[in-house]
Amino acid sequence: MEFEIIAKCHTTHARVSRMTMTHGTTYLPTFMPVATQGAMKGLTSQQVEALGVTLILNNTYHLNLRPGTKVLDAAGGAHKFQGWRKNLLTDSGGFQMVSLSSFTKITEEGVLFASPYTGEPTMLTPEESIGIQHSIGADIIMQLDDVVHSLTTGPRVEEAMWRSIRWLDRCIAKHKSSGRTDRQNLFAIVQGGLSPDLRQKCLDEMVKRKDDLPGYAIGGLSGGEEKDIFWKIVKQCAEQLPEDRPRYCMGIGFAEDLLVCVALGVDMADCVFPTRTARFGVALTRDGPMNLRLDRHRTSFFPIDANCPCLTCSSGMSRAALHNLVTHETVAAHAITQHNLVFQASVMGGARDAIIEGRFPQYLKDFFQRYFADAAYPRWCVDALRSVNVDILEGIENPRIVEGKGAKWEYSNKIPKQKKP
Amino acid sequence: MSGATARPPPVLSFKLLSVPATPFSPRLGLARLIRSSTEVIDVVTPGLFLHTSRGHVPHLSVDHISLMAKQMPWLHASFEGFLETLPPTPTLQPGPQPLHTFFGLPAASHIISLSLRDPADVQERPPDGDDYLSSMTIRGVRKIEPSFYRSYVSCVQPDIIIALSDIPFTLPPFSQKRMTKSIDRTIRWLGEILKSRPSMEITDNIRGNNIFVSLVGGTNAAARRAFSQNLLGPLEEGSNLSSVRPQTIPRLDDHISGYVLEMAQLRLELSASLSCGNDSSSTKEPTQAINQLLKASLSPLPADKLRVVHSSISPHEMLRLISLCGIDLFDSYWAQKAADWGIALDFSFPVSTSRDDTGPTRRSDGKRDVGHNLYHTGYAFDFRGLVGGPMHGCSCLACAPSFTKPIPHSSLEFVNDGCEEDAPAFTRAYIHHLLHTHEMSAHALLVSHNITVLQDFFAAIRSTLSADAPQFDTEVARFETEYDGDMRIIEEGRRAWEEVDCARGKGRLARERGTI
Ligand SMILES: [Zn+2]
Ligand SMILES: [Zn+2]
Numbered sequence: 048m049e050f051e052i053i054a055k056c057h058t059t060h061a062r063v064s065r066m067t068m069t070h071g072t073t074y075l076p077t078f079m080p081v082a083t084q085g086a087m088k089g090l091t092s093q094q095v096e097a098l099g100v101t102l103i104l105n106n107t108y109h110l111n112l113r114p115g116t117k118v119l120d121a122a123g124g125a126h127k128f129q130g131w132r133k134n135l136l137t138d139s140g141g142f143q144m145v146s147l148s149s150f151t152k153i154t155e156e157g158v159l160f161a162s163p164y165t166g167e168p169t170m171l172t173p174e175e176s177i178g179i180q181h182s183i184g185a186d187i188i189m190q191l192d193d194v195v196h197s198l199t200t201g202p203r204v205e206e207a208m209w210r211s212i213r214w215l216d217r218c219i220a221k222h223k224s225s226g227r228t229d230r231q232n233l234f235a236i237v238q239g240g241l242s243p244d245l246r247q248k249c250l251d252e253m254v255k256r257k258d259d260l261p262g263y264a265i266g267g268l269s270g271g272e273e274k275d276i277f278w279k280i281v282k283q284c285a286e287q288l289p290e291d292r293p294r295y296c297m298g299i300g301f302a303e304d305l306l307v308c309v310a311l312g313v314d315m316a317d318c319v320f321p322t323r324t325a326r327f328g329v330a331l332t333r334d335g336p337m338n339l340r341l342d343r344h345r346t347s348f349f350p351i352d353a354n355c356p357c358l359t360c361s362s363g364m365s366r367a368a369l370h371n372l373v374t375h376e377t378v379a380a381h382a383i384t385q386h387n388l389v390f391q392a393s394v395m396g397g398a399r400d401a402i403i404e405g406r407f408p409q410y411l412k413d414f415f416q417r418y419f420a421d422a423a424y425p426r427w428c429v430d431a432l433r434s435v436n437v438d439i440l441e442g443i444e445n446p447r448i449v450e451g452k453g454a455k456w457e458y459s460n461k462i463p464k465q466k467k468p
Numbered sequence: 469m470s471g472a473t474a475r476p477p478p479v480l481s482f483k484l485l486s487v488p489a490t491p492f493s494p495r496l497g498l499a500r501l502i503r504s505s506t507e508v509i510d511v512v513t514p515g516l517f518l519h520t521s522r523g524h525v526p527h528l529s530v531d532h533i534s535l536m537a538k539q540m541p542w543l544h545a546s547f548e549g550f551l552e553t554l555p556p557t558p559t560l561q562p563g564p565q566p567l568h569t570f571f572g573l574p575a576a577s578h579i580i581s582l583s584l585r586d587p588a589d590v591q592e593r594p595p596d597g598d599d600y601l602s603s604m605t606i607r608g609v610r611k612i613e614p615s616f617y618r619s620y621v622s623c624v625q626p627d628i629i630i631a632l633s634d635i636p637f638t639l640p641p642f643s644q645k646r647m648t649k650s651i652d653r654t655i656r657w658l659g660e661i662l663k664s665r666p667s668m669e670i671t672d673n674i675r676g677n678n679i680f681v682s683l684v685g686g687t688n689a690a691a692r693r694a695f696s697q698n699l700l701g702p703l704e705e706g707s708n709l710s711s712v713r714p715q716t717i718p719r720l721d722d723h724i725s726g727y728v729l730e731m732a733q734l735r736l737e738l739s740a741s742l743s744c745g746n747d748s749s750s751t752k753e754p755t756q757a758i759n760q761l762l763k764a765s766l767s768p769l770p771a772d773k774l775r776v777v778h779s780s781i782s783p784h785e786m787l788r789l790i791s792l793c794g795i796d797l798f799d800s801y802w803a804q805k806a807a808d809w810g811i812a813l814d815f816s817f818p819v820s821t822s823r824d825d826t827g828p829t830r831r832s833d834g835k836r837d838v839g840h841n842l843y844h845t846g847y848a849f850d851f852r853g854l855v856g857g858p859m860h861g862c863s864c865l866a867c868a869p870s871f872t873k874p875i876p877h878s879s880l881e882f883v884n885d886g887c888e889e890d891a892p893a894f895t896r897a898y899i900h901h902l903l904h905t906h907e908m909s910a911h912a913l914l915v916s917h918n919i920t921v922l923q924d925f926f927a928a929i930r931s932t933l934s935a936d937a938p939q940f941d942t943e944v945a946r947f948e949t950e951y952d953g954d955m956r957i958i959e960e961g962r963r964a965w966e967e968v969d970c971a972r973g974k975g976r977l978a979r980e981r982g983t984i
Contacts, residue, residue, distance in 0.1 A: 091869060101874075372522055
């Protein structure tokens with residue numbers, strides 16, 4: 048991997064960088080859409096590339112179940128299998144095992160889980176996780192970590208943190224012995240729950256292994272923890288991680304979360320949210336999420352966003368037309384998915400330009416002012432951005448502020464949970 | 469209602485390009501829609517149009533429809549899906565070409581025909597009345613009067629309007645009396661659509677439009693003939709004679725530009741009457757019975773008008789209808805539906821003589837399938853493209869994908885050359901995987917492929933017809949000998965689809981919940 052910082056924000060910790068791997072260049076900060084099982088929910092790889100996406104995520108747990116490593120090996124890896132020629136990232140599979148398997152037991156050896164097909168106990172070790180990820184062949188692969196829910200407290204959190212470090216060493220050893228370090232880049236995952244102390248210990252250990260690690264992820268967050276704690280942990284991690292390594296915050300997808308994380312020094316994020324919410328008929332816009340199922344869109348004969356370059360908006364497909372299709376035809380999901388991925392990419396692309404041109408603080412202010420115009424500023428966003436010297440309330444008369452999560456979801460009947468891949 | 473503007477309705481013409489030996493011989497033709505001097509859309513026949521649901525080809529995004537526009541410019545839509553809320557949403561669409569705009573289809577490149585009901589939908593529904601048609605919506609049954617339909621279509625301005633017809637959707641078989649009623653109503657409703665309405669604004673006069681009529685009469689050849697003869701009769705003025713301008717319309721048929729034959733309903737009635745054995749006209753082979761019935765409908769009518777078939781079920785049937793009834797246009801419904809069931813079509817016309825083992829399975833009775841059931845585990849390691857044999861030329865999204873210039877999202881990407889180039893074909897193994905993991909992309913790729921295969925099939929039919937018309941029947945016979953006309957593969961695919969769908973047990977659902 049070649050990683051080069053192009054520009055830094057003079058106020059916040061945000062930066063713009065160029066990350067070049069076997070399958071091309073991805074400019075950071077970026078959002079990575081999730082193609083769990085090797086397809087982006089109804090779209091073809093060509094369509095995804097046309098949206099301006101250069102880095103997507105596949106889930107190791109799922110691809111290992113289907114099609115399995117034998118098929119992937121025979122196909123020559125997941126890129127060829129799904130016809131994707133840009134960069135690809137895979138997770139370790141650990142998170143899904145813990146969250147999706149009915150039975151999971153973690154031992155020093157690895158994760159013991161119930162096979163979803165046979166129900167039999169199956170062991171996934173750090174070495175096996177890396178082995179599977181070698182078959183998939185993603186440009187970025189993740190270490191197997193000992194996942195605990197972000198709300199877990201007590202000694203289990205510390206145990207998981209230390210075990211994740213030991214497993215990192217096993218992953219590094221396995222990866223180095225494979226001879227694939229030139230094609231696949233192993234990222235470590237910083238753990239330590241919501242404790243700054245444990246996070247610090249984990250950071251110290253993992254940074255020591257920097258020579259074997261082309262990048263770092265911040266894990267164990269976005270599991271329903273207080274946003275106030277979330278941003279402080281992200282900030283702590285981003286500040287401590289090496290300047291010359293990309294930083295990936297796992298499971299982040301709301302526009303406000305993305306921009307706060309970018310301001311705190313995060314380069315990459317992923318989430319199923321934009322594609323999943325599309326299937327529920329929710330389009331993302333700079334004015335907040337828009338639930339196209341609601342009756343008030345029935346006679347809106349204009350696009351989701353007239354200025355949006357996506358194929359849905361530029362074809363003139365109206366909100367009314369989408370309202371009529373949502374929940375009846377998959378075409379609506381495809382159309383909104385395309386729009387949402389372009390929206391995510393444009394929020395991040397806009398951030399890149401703003402950072403390069405030295406106007407990122409203003410970009411943040413403008414974005415938040417518009418996004419929350421008919422709602423209230425989430426307190427945690429205000430605080431997080433103040434911690435990096437941007438006051439998004441500056442010049443706003445009598446700003447409305449809301450405590451707690453403050454995510455804009457009054458539009459939607461269904462509140463999607465954010466999840467780590 | 470809004471919608472109607474000064475723009476005159478487009479003109480549809482149909483010209484036979486060959487002189488058929490009999491009124492039912494296979495024929496070549498050209499359907500041309502002239503919107504303006506610069507906007508002309510041609511459809512060569514025998515040809516195809518797309519079946520849509522709520523104005524969209526299921527699984528195919530609008531950008532993909534526009535990629536196919538040159539080959540498949542004609543889409544058929546039904547209005548029923550818009551009747552759940554009144555007034556129907558498309559009637560509120562502002563601007564010119566409301567229906568095109570609403571569907572996101574540029575009028576310069578697409579023809580839209582519109583009927584009230586979906587011709588493929590034969591679910592049982594309450595009977596129609598003398599002055600209304602029962603329409604099914606997700607919010608229950610709606611009674612649609614001919615005048616409503618008239619105002620809807622004059623509002624949304626489709627290029628071609630299919631007149632209302634009273635087809636019984638209660639359980640067949642039907643009595644003679646019911647059949648007579650059906651014919652009378654359809655004729656009367658047609659008259660109401662064609663009549664000029666001095667009481668209405670001029671824009672409600674849709675007589676200048678292109679109107680198709682569905683040829684009714686069920687499985688009774690005499691009834692079908694009677695209906696067609698009625699079309700040649702004068703337009704009967706209704707009971708409100710005094711309010712009608714004293715302008716006479718010589719014949720109903722003079723205002724009709726095409727005849728529609730709805731196979732789904734006919735097939736349903738035919739199987740019902742076959743099982744009852746009470747209809748002498750349909751005791752023969754069903755395929756033969758169908759030909760007879762269609763001929764009964766067409767024989768009284770002028771032979772030079774467009775003949776359109778909805779919901780054909782196989783390439784065999786399409787060939788027969790072209791060869792024996794002189795049908796001009798078909799919807800691609802069965803091929804689109806096959807994509808739902810995981811079938812990738814793979815057949816050639818004329819039947820290829822080259823020996824190869826990449827094509828679909830040959831069954832124990834010697835018949836080859838017309839496609840691959842990609843649910844089958846045998847495809848898990850099959851890294852070939854969808855079509856086997858010598859015809860690697862399929863130009864669909866799966867067989868010939870190509871990259872287009874990506875949307876740039878920051879100034880950095882302008883220097884990054886996004887290159888447009890061809891991509892490798894998607895493999896059977898990949899689509900097999902997508903089907904078993906419930907990924908919608910499988911159906912997007914398959915529907916594009918199946919429509920393209922059907923398109924190529926029709927191009928081959930046309931070139932065979934134009935090169936050597938007598939040879940055509942020989943090729944049809946060879947095709948019937950080679951390929952399984954019972955289409956067993958479709959039913960197998962449908963079952964596999966069901967099984968995989970049911971296998972979405974608890975574990976799988978939990979998994980999906982976590983990831984989708
Ligand atoms: Zn858009
Ligand atoms: Zn193809």
